Amino acid sequence: MNTDQLIDRLSQSVPPVPRHAVRWRLLIGLLFGSIVTVAMIASGLGFRPDLSLAMHGFSFWMKWAYTGSLSLCAIAATVQLSRPDARPMHWLWVMAVPVIGLAAICGVELARAPVAQWLPMWLGHSWDVCSSIVFLLSLPIFGGLLWSFRRLAPTRLRAAGATAGLTAGAWSATLYCLHCPEVTAIFVLTWYTLGIALAALLGALIGPRLLRW
Template sequence: MNTDDLISRLSQDVPPVSRRAVGWRLGIGMALGGLVSVALVALVLGIRPDLGLAMRGTAFWIKWSYTFSLAVAAVVMVVQLARPDSARLRWAWLLVVPVSLLAILGVAELARTPPGEWLAMWLGHSWMICPWLVLALAMPIFVGLLWSFRRLAPTRLRAAGAAAGLAAGAFAATVYCMHCPEVSAIFVLTWYSLGILLAASLGALLGPRLLRW
């Protein structure tokens, strides 16, 4: 049997796959992992007692918009890398937009703050644990994405792992906003982003091992 005949026989009676199949699969994985992360915040870390009051201010929504927009941009990359035809990533530049906007806000924040208070603003009260908590909360979401990838066909395994870690870290940081009282733009830009990058780095490290098919 030649190759063309083999391909022809293998392709017979193959049911059509919905265009939304990849998105649904990834969405289910992220939703399941996200529920675990939310439960960890609620039951282990605790939701900040003034969350309702904080949600009336702009600082909370700036922080939340930063992490959520990073998550959305990362998911766009994950969807592309879940397919075997992901030679060229489109829309990856979207990641630069929220980072640049928050950096501008951070510079403006520093400009109207006395220099003697810059260090306290940058470190806040939780800089030593913030990145690690974001990384820990990212793990259930990352596992959910790994489950999703088991039924997909990524070929750029390291890039796919990094994108999955980035998406998991950004969504975890969004969930972490329910607990963290820090509001400084420069704090969020540094320590939240570090936690997200740790998750992306771990994904890049594990991708070739765990996404092979």
Template sequence: MKTDDLIALLANEVVPVDRHVVAKRFAISLLCGLAGALLLIVTAYGIRADLAVIATTPLFWAKLALPATLLAGALLLTTRMARPGTQVGRTWVLLAAPAVIVWIAALAILITAPADARMPLLLGSTWRECLANIALLSIPAFIAALWALRGLAPTRPRLAGAAAGLLAGSIAALAYSLHCPEMAVPFWALWYLLGMLLPGVLGALLGPRLLRW
């Protein structure tokens, strides 16, 4: 068989790839993950009773801003991991910046607070269940993010899995903010960030097995 004939045979009836396939898959993934987390919040945990009142305070929106900004950075990182040869670039800055800002604020609050108030600011009254709750709420988004990646072409499965886990953890923390009564910045700086990190670690461990071609 001549080379030209072989090329023509291989190219015969090739279906064009949808240019928006990554955006479509992750749009579905985000909707499913967020819907799953909100459904769990409403049915298993409940929305905090004073949400309408607390939502009028800037501190509440600052609390939501932490997982929301991390969600944006994790989404960008995950979508880049879904494409072969795509550079991560400065995406890590988008993930690191919110964490650094909230830790600076938390340290400033802890330093200026009375000594006997520092541990309550850091631990609150729900630190024991915070990690487990965020991890549980991340399960729907974690499954959805892995589904989105498995239909694409990640070439660095460990990093892609970690990014998917961070994305799921951010969605979970955002939903959990509607239930969590803690309003102290040091609490979010420690427990929210650890809660979001757990699915990321799990994704890094499972990525090479679940995302390999």
């Protein structure tokens, strides 16, 4: 029996896979992890008492646009890296767009504020816990994505782990906006981004071990 015959024999009893099976698998993992994260926010932190009012303001949607766009890019990368034939992702430079955009908003805010206000704008009221909270809230989402990968076939394990962590961090930061009252762009750019980066770093470190198949 040659190689082609072996491949034909092995593939005879393999049922067809639905076209969007990978996306649905990852979406389910993301959804279950998000439910746990929202429960953690509700029970441990609480939602903003002025949430409905805050949703009419610029700062709330600024944060959501930043973290949401990062999470969408990270999800797309995770979907691609969950396949054994993952191609180079030269399009990832797009993730720099929300970062640059938020940095531009930072510049405008700082230019309009007195220099004496720059440090309070940067530190806010929760700089010492914000990044760690975003990171901790990302763990259930990261766990859900790891569950999704159990039936997928990534080959670039470190990159897949990093994008899964990035997805978890960015999405947990998006959900954290339901609690966080901070309003300045420089706070979000610094401390939210640090929490997201920690989640991506965790994924990169443990991805090769947990995603092996």
